[in-house]
Amino acid sequence: MPRLKYASVVRVFVIIGLFCLWVQIMLSASSGGIYRDGEELMNANETSEQVLALVPPELHKYLTVHHKNVSANSTERSGPKNISDILRAIQRNNDAQTIYNEDIFGPVQNDTIIIAIQVHTRLTYLRHLIVSLAQARDIDKTMLIFSHDYYDEEINNLVRSIDFTKVMQIFYPYSIQTHPHEFPGTDLNDCPRDAKFDQAVKLQCNNALHPDLHGHYREAKYTQTKHHWWWKANRIFNQLQCTIGHTGPVVFLEEDHYVAEDFIHMLYLLRNMADKSCPQCEILSLGTYLKTYQYxxxxxxxxITPWHSSMHNMGFAFNRTVWNNIMELQDQFCAYDDYNWDYSLLHLSQNRPGREKFKVILCKGPRVFHIGECGIHHKKSNCNASTVISKVQQLLKNAKPYMYPSRVTAIVTTGGAKHNKKLTKGNGGWGDIRDQDLCTNMTKIGRQQRTYIYYA
Known part of the structure; x- marks a missing residue:
């Protein structure tokens, strides 16, 4: 082969090899880490000038990023490394049940609107949710309960800096953070997710006899969300002193939601309609997953329509009466082989003896929006939070002339055939009897976990 031609061939192979190496590095970067899913990139984003321009200057303090901590904003970020210290701090805070700003805004009443916010580690989104809450009319008449499954002082300081209403923090005590190498985290002897049944039995790994309905074994990062939601609801309705006689609505939000300034006004209108015209409407929903909005x-x-988990799980609310109905069927929630809390609630709704499914009253013009482009279920590589947030801000600015309606009018629908189809099986991820047992025992104060032999 001529020397020139040979050199050209070598050069081509070198280029191809370098390209393959680059692809491998990119794939590794995109798939590594238990919770990364873009969180590091998203949290490192500066708040854009476009976003700040639509935020009142006095609220910029909630968007302040301390640069010395920016590189440590993911689940792996630096912080207290001593698990015993974190567990003691969690117990101390949960026992204290401190209500911040109670001296300014007065005690919790039985009809106070409680806004329960489930928080993981996405600090940037949480900042913007807080900014949106701060701008809501009558927010000073509510109480915010932030429920955390990750103990982090930067998040805690942000939450405790809120000065526009009453605030409480509760901490999920069975998290992956505090149980990194044992259940409910990932035990070293847990069965690999994709292990075949016969292989798992031979390995005598934990719960080898109980894969999920798809033949897979548990993944702690997915089961935690359902556990956290169930624990949070039990904590608020059954265990907190300030809510022991509470009969008002509890609104469920997540750290990557964003609220309109009249969302509390709309909640009152929905509740009044339910009281006067739709007693069978047990759930109120302020958010929808529409692609376009015509305010x-x-x-x-x-x-007014049958409640469906994937459509009506954002910014939804119910009261103690509905919670008591849920508690009557708690075994169905905890035993259902689905790692999603909302699909488990839908299964419960569809199997109420002698009763119809939950009915919901929902806003056609949503007052709660999803701004989370990155997280456990979202794999987008471009996780610039400011892009989505600025779109929502501009949408709400344009919709302002149509907010605060004096009354609402309702249409009644039966829901589409797809959304009325009865669930025959769950999405899996919840076959492990340890998860089912932990879920069941969360309804009991002073939980004592039973001991099982999980392998053959």
């Missing part, structure tokens, strides 16, 4: 047509429109 000039829909700002004062609501829909």
């Amino acid at each position: 000039h047509h829909n700002s004062d429109k609501v829909e």
